[in-house]
Amino acid sequence: MSKKYWETLPQGSVVLEAGNSAKFKTGSWRSMRPKWIEENCIQCMFCWMYCPDMSVKVNAEGKREDFNFDYCKGCGICALECPGKKGNKAIVMEEEGK
Amino acid sequence: MGKIVAVTGNEACAEALKQINPDVCAAYPITPATDLMQRFAGFVSDGKIDTEMVLVESEHSAMSACIGAAAAGGRVATATSSQGLALMWEMLYIAAGTRLPIIMPLVNRALSAPLNIHGDHSDGMGARDTGWIQIYSENAQEAYDNTIQAFRIAEHLDIRLPAMVCLDGFIVSHSIERVEYIDDADVKNFVGKFKAVNPLLDLDNPKSYGPLILTDMYHEYKRAQHEVMTKVPGIALEVAAEFEKMTGRKYGLFETYRLEDAEIAIVVMSSAAGTTKDIIDQYRDKGVKAGLLKPRMFRPFPYVEIADALKHLKAIAVLDRADSFGGYGPLFSEITGSVMSMDTKPPMINKIFGLGGRDYLPNQAEQVLDELVKIAETGKVETIKEYLGVRE
Numbered sequence: 001m002s003k004k005y006w007e008t009l010p011q012g013s014v015v016l017e018a019g020n021s022a023k024f025k026t027g028s029w030r031s032m033r034p035k036w037i038e039e040n041c042i043q044c045m046f047c048w049m050y051c052p053d054m055s056v057k058v059n060a061e062g063k064r065e066d067f068n069f070d071y072c073k074g075c076g077i078c079a080l081e082c083p084g085k086k087g088n089k090a091i092v093m094e095e096e097g098k
Numbered sequence: 099m100g101k102i103v104a105v106t107g108n109e110a111c112a113e114a115l116k117q118i119n120p121d122v123c124a125a126y127p128i129t130p131a132t133d134l135m136q137r138f139a140g141f142v143s144d145g146k147i148d149t150e151m152v153l154v155e156s157e158h159s160a161m162s163a164c165i166g167a168a169a170a171g172g173r174v175a176t177a178t179s180s181q182g183l184a185l186m187w188e189m190l191y192i193a194a195g196t197r198l199p200i201i202m203p204l205v206n207r208a209l210s211a212p213l214n215i216h217g218d219h220s221d222g223m224g225a226r227d228t229g230w231i232q233i234y235s236e237n238a239q240e241a242y243d244n245t246i247q248a249f250r251i252a253e254h255l256d257i258r259l260p261a262m263v264c265l266d267g268f269i270v271s272h273s274i275e276r277v278e279y280i281d282d283a284d285v286k287n288f289v290g291k292f293k294a295v296n297p298l299l300d301l302d303n304p305k306s307y308g309p310l311i312l313t314d315m316y317h318e319y320k321r322a323q324h325e326v327m328t329k330v331p332g333i334a335l336e337v338a339a340e341f342e343k344m345t346g347r348k349y350g351l352f353e354t355y356r357l358e359d360a361e362i363a364i365v366v367m368s369s370a371a372g373t374t375k376d377i378i379d380q381y382r383d384k385g386v387k388a389g390l391l392k393p394r395m396f397r398p399f400p401y402v403e404i405a406d407a408l409k410h411l412k413a414i415a416v417l418d419r420a421d422s423f424g425g426y427g428p429l430f431s432e433i434t435g436s437v438m439s440m441d442t443k444p445p446m447i448n449k450i451f452g453l454g455g456r457d458y459l460p461n462q463a464e465q466v467l468d469e470l471v472k473i474a475e476t477g478k479v480e481t482i483k484e485y486l487g488v489r490e
């Protein structure tokens with residue numbers, strides 16, 4: 001006899017697959033989208049440090065790359081914290097889908 | 099085999115826990131369960147057992163620590179009463195929902211206000227829907243035997259649910275009775291080695307406990323939780339049969355006393371059943387066909403089995419040592435649930451008795467039986483819910 005859906009759930013709702021939150025793509029929540037303006041970036045890594053979703057990608061050389069939009073939920077913290085170059089922000093928030 | 103001792107209900111439960119030697123016990127004192135855990139903590143301090151005893155700052159913390167220890171993969175026990183159980187409330191649901199087989203003697207006591215330290219079932223009945231297995235004991239022997247059996251039921255791989263073993267505060271917890279202890283080795287052998295399921299301390303297989311589950315799956319988890327409860331009676335009876343082989347003492351989902359050929363019966367739990375049996379004997383001597391049914395397992399509640407045992411009666415009185423203000427007593431509500439599955443619907447009355455430790459006296463049982471005799475004759479119930487032994 002085939003099992004009912006609720007009979008297949010792990011006992012006590014224990015999550016048996018470690019690190020599976022990577023499968024949960026929070027990017028779809030985004031209504032505002034950060035835009036990286038490379039020429040204003042001083043590579044200070046504030047955005048990397050402040051991002052609550054680890055959505056700022058850093059390459060093997062330790063240099064900032066564009067955002068990981070699978071997880072970036074558009075909170076705008078990175079844009080707020082970004083010092084930019086001489087007062088010119090390296091991250092600005094834009095309306096999603098524009 | 100074993101030995102015969104004169105001990106209190108608390109002492110007997112502490113002995114059972116000592117014989118089982120759980121990995122972890124986190125507890126906070128509360129009358130009348132204090133003495134149980136104090137004795138158990140004494141066994142730990144004296145080096146008789148190697149349980150990790152965690153002395154915490156509240157019952158909420160006690161149950162939280164028990165949950166953590168059980169999720170880590172340990173065999174876990176604690177004990178409490180009354181306000182202590184009330185303070186554990188949110189953690190009780192978490193223990194059950196997370197399917198952690200924690201064992202907890204609950205020394206039944208009234209709830210405030212007014213403040214009262216004596217025995218009634220208000221605490222246990224309040225935890226009815228937490229998802230814990232609830233087993234009620236009539237005397238110290240049953241409290242001891244039920245504690246040992248509870249480990250087997252709760253830890254069964256098809257069950258994995260927490261269990262409360264209830265005994266009446268002071269009436270059983272602090273009265274000295276004759277109890278037969280089982281040999282340490284036999285208890286150990288009966289309970290067996292603890293099998294951890296998905297332990298957090300299995301570091302090679304990391305996992306998470308306590309996820310957020312919203313509208314997409316919560317409903318299914320609760321459905322599964324009900325299903326596992328429905329498997330408890332079968333397992334409890336298997337465990338009881340094995341227990342009987344070891345000790346000669348028989349346990350079921352409920353006990354019946356002179357019920358088979360009875361015309362009227364009292365349904366009552368825990369220590370009051372003892373007094374009631376004596377009065378039933380007296381009425382039997384007078385030719386009144388009276389009997390008793392004493393539920394042992396209150397959660398899950400064996401509706402159909404109890405209906406089968408009560409269906410031939412002409413009148414039933416359900417005695418509740420707890421109240422539901424504005425409602426019927428909790429046990430009465432369950433028995434009406436049982437009656438639903440009967441073709442015949444015997445007339446029923448509900449008596450609230452013994453709140454806050456008020457003595458349940460033989461004349462109260464007599465009063466109930468006299469009323470049942472009249473109801474059986476006339477088929478008429480005047481008042482469904484009344485209070486026994488209340489000053490008027």
Ligand code: SF4
Binds near residue numbers: 051071072079
């Ligand atoms: S908007 Fe928020 S989530 Fe997206 S990259 Fe910036 S800090 Fe991270």
Ligand code: SF4
Binds near residue numbers: 042044045047081083
């Ligand atoms: S915070 Fe601004 S300047 Fe600093 S690394 Fe990020 S984008 Fe570049």
